[in-house]
Amino acid sequence: xxxxxxxxxxxxxxxxxxEKNLEDACAWIDEAAASGAExxxxxxxxxxxxxxxxPGGGRxxxxxxxxxxxxxKAAEHxxxxxxxSITEEIPGEKRAGNTSVLIGPDGRILARYRKxxxxxxxxxxxxxxxxxxxxRPGDAVVTAETELGCFGMxxxxxxxxxxLYRLLAIKGARVLFVPVSFTKETGEEHLExxxxxxxxxxxxxxxxxxxxxxxxxxxxxxxxxxxxxxGKVLVRAGRETxxxxxxxxxxxxxxxxRRMPSLESRRTDVYxxxxxxx
Numbered sequence: 210x211x212x213x214x215x216x217x218x219x220x221x222x223x224x225x226x227x228e229k230n231l232e233d234a235c236a237w238i239d240e241a242a243a244s245g246a247e248x249x250x251x252x253x254x255x256x257x258x259x260x261x262x263x264p265g266g267g268r269x270x271x272x273x274x275x276x277x278x279x280x281x282k283a284a285e286h287x288x289x290x291x292x293x294s295i296t297e298e299i300p301g302e303k304r305a306g307n308t309s310v311l312i313g314p315d316g317r318i319l320a321r322y323r324k325x326x327x328x329x330x331x332x333x334x335x336x337x338x339x340x341x342x343x344x345r346p347g348d349a350v351v352t353a354e355t356e357l358g359c360f361g362m363x364x365x366x367x368x369x370x371x372x373l374y375r376l377l378a379i380k381g382a383r384v385l386f387v388p389v390s391f392t393k394e395t396g397e398e399h400l401e402x403x404x405x406x407x408x409x410x411x412x413x414x415x416x417x418x419x420x421x422x423x424x425x426x427x428x429x430x431x432x433x434x435x436x437x438x439x440g441k442v443l444v445r446a447g448r449e450t451x452x453x454x455x456x457x458x459x460x461x462x463x464x465x466x467r468r469m470p471s472l473e474s475r476r477t478d479v480y481x482x483x484x485x486x487x
Contacts, residue, residue, distance in 0.1 A: 211357055212459045216248040217241035220433045220446045220453060222422030223252070225259030227266075231278050237452050238279075242286035246454065248357060250418040251293030252433070253307070253365045253390040259425050268298040268305040271321060276310055284316030289357060293388040293418060294324065294364050296344075304345040309362055309388065311353050319355065322362035323347025326370055333394045338426060340366075350376050350484050358383045358459055361413070365389045368403045368417075371410060375482050378411035378472060383462055385413045389430075390420035396430025401442065409440040412466040414457050421448050438465040 219237045223230050234255060241249045256275040261267055265274040272280065275295050283290045290312045297306035307324035325348075327341040350373065351362040361382030367373055368387050377385060385407060391400050400417075408415040414437060421431030435444040435455040444455040466472065 210459070211247070214247045214357055214457055215245050216250065216416065216435070216455055216457055217244070217246035218250050218416060218418040218433045218435065218444065218446070218453045218455070219252070219255075220419055220421055220431060220450050221252050221255055222429075222450050223255055223258045223420060224422075225257065225261060226263040227257045227261045227275070228263040230256050231265075231275060235278060235282055238282045238286065238290065241452050241454075242288055244452075244454065246288065248289040248291065250291040250386065250416050251388060252418045252420045253294045253388045254296065254420070255293035255388070256295045258420075268296045270298050271295075271308060271310060272318065273298075276312075276318070279310070280312050280316040280318065283312040283314060287314040289313060289355065291360075291386050291388070291416075297323070299345060302345055304343055306347065307340070307344045307364055309364055309386065311355075311360060311362070311386075313355065320351055320353035320360070320362060322349070322351040322364070324364040324367060325373065326366045328366040332392065332427065336426075350380065352377055352380045352382050354381070357457075361385045363387050365391065368407060371407065372482050374407045374411050374413075376484050378413060379482070380484075382411075383413055383459060384457060385411070385415045387415055387417040388419075389417050390424075391430040393428040393430045396432060400430060400432060401434065404434055404436050405440040405442070408436040408438055410471065412438045412462060412469065412472060414438060414462060419446070421450060438462045
């Protein structure tokens with residue numbers, strides 16, 4: 210297992226032309242790989258926001274139009290790619306999945322995760338936003354063992370549910386993916402707070418690649434972040450698009466867990482956080 214490596218977070222202003230969004234994503238992958246990144250991470254709904262004006266349709270299977278492009282790039286450069294999320298077509302289901310994939314250096318999909326918690330709220334201006342009207346929530350807690358460590362999968366609104374991240378840590382995760390598309394209002398108040406809490410509680414790195422820009426229903430906050438297991442913000446983007454780099458050091462993560470052994474100190478004789486298995 211590699212103990213120290215460079216990662217890249219891609220901050221995107223995804224709009225309603227899937228082909229253009231993917232062209233930008235692939236160019237950023239090329240840039241990140243040329244800079245020595247071994248893991249490239251994308252935000253939530255990285256391939257399309259709005260009604261598609263170009264090729265590739267709307268929702269799609271996995272593998273499909275978008276994920277196959279990412280798979281080709283991973284194999285071309287011999288790197289890991291976390292695809293943020295896309296809108297996945299689910300056979301026989303009216304709603305879609307908000308789905309992440311982790312792709313290995315050989316171009317194969319190593320893990321697939323469907324967002325567990327759908328974002329159903331009333332925005333600050335009084336408009337309702339109901340992700341559950343079009344997205345079917347997933348039903349599995351997902352980790353992936355790789356040569357870069359054990360990764361835990363999540364998406365955006367999931368970050369408000371600490372039980373999920375405790376389960377990911379119990380299952381061995383050392384790095385937590387939280388691709389986001391936070392609104393400007395909630396991002397300013399809560400995003401850093403939540404990301405740092407999930408890192409500190411579980412002694413994990415947190416990678417949160419973000420959407421930025423004005424979308425049809427909201428303005429995205431941006432501010433992609435890399436948080437270390439002590440809660441320190443190692444990298445923080447602003448509102449601009451582009452690639453932002455950081456380093457993960459699993460020896461540092463081990464040292465933090467020894468210094469603050471909260472996972473070992475859990476009172477499992479009194480309470481338990483358990484994954485329900487089908």
